[in-house]
Amino acid sequence: MIDLVTAGIAALILALAIWTVAARDTLAAVIGFVTFGLMLTLAWVRLVGVDVALTEAAIGGGLTGALMIGAASRLRPLETAAEAERPRGMVRLLAAVMAAGVSIALIICVLALPNPAPTLAPDTAANMNATGVLNPITAVLLAFRAMDTLLEAIVLVFALIGVWSLAPDRAWGGRPGLRQHADPNGILAYIARVLPPIGIIVGTYIFWIGADLPGGKFQGATIVAAMWLLVIMAGLADAPPISRTWLRVGLVAGPLVFIAIGAYGAVAAEAFLAYPAGFAKPLIIVIELALMPTLALILGLLVIGAPLRAEKS
Amino acid sequence: MNIVDLFSMAAITAGAIFFLAGTVGLLRFPDTFTRLHALTKADNLGLGLVVLGLLPQVRSVLAGLTLVCVWLLVLLGSAGTSQLIARAARERDLDS
Numbered sequence: 001m002i003d004l005v006t007a008g009i010a011a012l013i014l015a016l017a018i019w020t021v022a023a024r025d026t027l028a029a030v031i032g033f034v035t036f037g038l039m040l041t042l043a044w045v046r047l048v049g050v051d052v053a054l055t056e057a058a059i060g061g062g063l064t065g066a067l068m069i070g071a072a073s074r075l076r077p078l079e080t081a082a083e084a085e086r087p088r089g090m091v092r093l094l095a096a097v098m099a100a101g102v103s104i105a106l107i108i109c110v111l112a113l114p115n116p117a118p119t120l121a122p123d124t125a126a127n128m129n130a131t132g133v134l135n136p137i138t139a140v141l142l143a144f145r146a147m148d149t150l151l152e153a154i155v156l157v158f159a160l161i162g163v164w165s166l167a168p169d170r171a172w173g174g175r176p177g178l179r180q181h182a183d184p185n186g187i188l189a190y191i192a193r194v195l196p197p198i199g200i201i202v203g204t205y206i207f208w209i210g211a212d213l214p215g216g217k218f219q220g221a222t223i224v225a226a227m228w229l230l231v232i233m234a235g236l237a238d239a240p241p242i243s244r245t246w247l248r249v250g251l252v253a254g255p256l257v258f259i260a261i262g263a264y265g266a267v268a269a270e271a272f273l274a275y276p277a278g279f280a281k282p283l284i285i286v287i288e289l290a291l292m293p294t295l296a297l298i299l300g301l302l303v304i305g306a307p308l309r310a311e312k313s
Numbered sequence: 314m315n316i317v318d319l320f321s322m323a324a325i326t327a328g329a330i331f332f333l334a335g336t337v338g339l340l341r342f343p344d345t346f347t348r349l350h351a352l353t354k355a356d357n358l359g360l361g362l363v364v365l366g367l368l369p370q371v372r373s374v375l376a377g378l379t380l381v382c383v384w385l386l387v388l389l390g391s392a393g394t395s396q397l398i399a400r401a402a403r404e405r406d407l408d409s
Contacts, residue, residue, distance in 0.1 A: 187396040194389065 006046055013039045026072040026079060033068060037061025050214035051137040054206070058222035066229075066303050132281030134212035141216070142284045146273045150262065153255045153291055156298045160251065164242060166306040173243035174311045177304040180235040192234030199227035207292050211281075217288050221295035228300045239304050241311045247297070254294030258287050317369045324366030331359030345402040353395040357388055 016039060020032035037060040044053035075082075087095070124136050124144065131143040141149045167174075182188045207220030231237050240247050261283050262273040269276045275283050338351025364384045371377045 187393050187400075191389065191393040198386070 009039060009042050009046065013043060024083070026075055027069070030065065030068040030072045034061050034065035037065065051135070051216065054214060054216075054219040058219045062226065063222055063299055063303065070303065070305065130277070130280060131275075131284065133284060135210060135214065135216075137214070138210050138216060138284070142287060143275065143280060146258075146262070150255065150258045150273070153258065153294065156295065156302075157251060157255065160298050160301055163302060163306055167308070171307045171310055173241060174307045175241050175309045176239050176301060176307045177232070178308060179238065180233055182233070182235040184235065188234045189236060192230045192236050196227040196231060199223055199230075203227070203296075207288070210288070211285070217292045217295060221292050222299055224292075224296040225300035225303070228296065229303055232300075232304065239301075242301075242307050243311070250293060250297050251301075252294070254291035257290035261287055321366040321370055324362050328359040328362030328366065331355045331362060335359065346399055349395045349399055353391045357391055360384055360387055 013036065016032055016036040020029050020036055023029040023032055037056055041053045041057040041061065044050070044056055121136075124140060127144075128134075128136060128139050131139045133139050133142075164176075203220040203223035205220075206215040206223065207217050208215075210216035210220070232239050242248075261275075265274040265276070266272045332355070335351050335355030338355060339348050342348045342351055361384055364380045367380055368377050371380065
């Protein structure tokens with residue numbers, strides 16, 4: 001018998017997915033999507049995938065939600081115009097047929113999976129001792145599949161370059177986003193003073209505990225980035241101009257350290273990104289320490305957006 | 314079942330009732346301010362009661378403190394955001 005809470009979560013996820021697709025108003029769809037992310041987090045907790053749940057809450061719901069709310073408010077003036085040129089019946093029918101086709105193909109693929117599904121979990125468990133970390137997710141992300149994590153970090157740098165490339169010419173090298181004019185004695189400034197010390201501790205804790213328990217640099221960096229954004233939105237500090245050297249060094253430092261340690265592995269161990277025996281844990285910690293500030297910077301700057309103001313303003 | 318479990322059940326049930334009341338208020342109250350009032354007041358109290366009911370069930374003092382901290386953070390967050398939403402709603406009303 002399926003228990004009621006699981007069934008309820010599954011039903012809510014389906015309903016929110018339909019709402020997100022069907023909502024006419026962009027902002028309403030975005031709010032549906034963020035709530036969808038939160039329900040997905042609960043589903044991952046039910047599946048005992050706490051690492052994935054943390055990532056879903058921080059990045060899937062939180063950070064992506066913030067990006068989409070920004071996009072929705074930018075699109076707001078164009079919404080009526082976009083509504084007026086809705087696609088005609090034939091196009092919509094074709095889109096529905098294609099979407100249904102993809103869904104059916106996915107359903108067939110999932111049903112065709114062998115039972116029990118093929119798994120590398122026993123191999124991971126058998127070889128985890130060599131890495132020195134106790135959280136199998138961290139062992140996979142930073143030892144067995146370190147290449148994926150490296151490429152992930154580099155992709156984020158490219159994404160930020162993509163966002164920055166939307167800057168108008170006169171603002172290039174200037175400060176990203178709009179100047180925030182919040183009341184310095186208002187409630188937002190109050191929260192932006194009280195919350196960051198707590199958030200930075202929680203973010204650092206989640207980052208540090210990732211070696212042995214669910215957590216890690218991505219989730220921790222998202223929380224730290226959120227605290228930074230809060231301070232900027234409350235007008236307590238301004239976003240740095242993107243031409244600053246320290247900023248650019250910070251943006252590439254994490255991946256560069258990762259690549260350097262990987263190259264060291266090619267010399268000292270037998271392959272690129274291999275760790276010499278006995279040094280796996282310290283090297284993993286160095287990589288994580290280098291990636292954490294880079295990720296926090298990138299994630300924060302992605303939400304702030306393209307430079308819009310020349311530095312002098 | 315002992316007296317501690319009974320206390321937990323009573324407190325958590327009361328908390329759930331407050332959540333239900335807050336949601337009914339959100340759906341039925343006429344304007345933004347009263348809806349915010351229903352949501353923040355009732356839900357914060359409901360969460361407080363749920364935490365109170367869970368406290369006797371935790372294994373360590375640290376876990377109990379964590380639960381209380383979660384409640385305090387939710388209080389701070391919802392008090393702050395409800396003020397911001399109310400302010401935005403008032404500015405919109407003044408503009409129109």
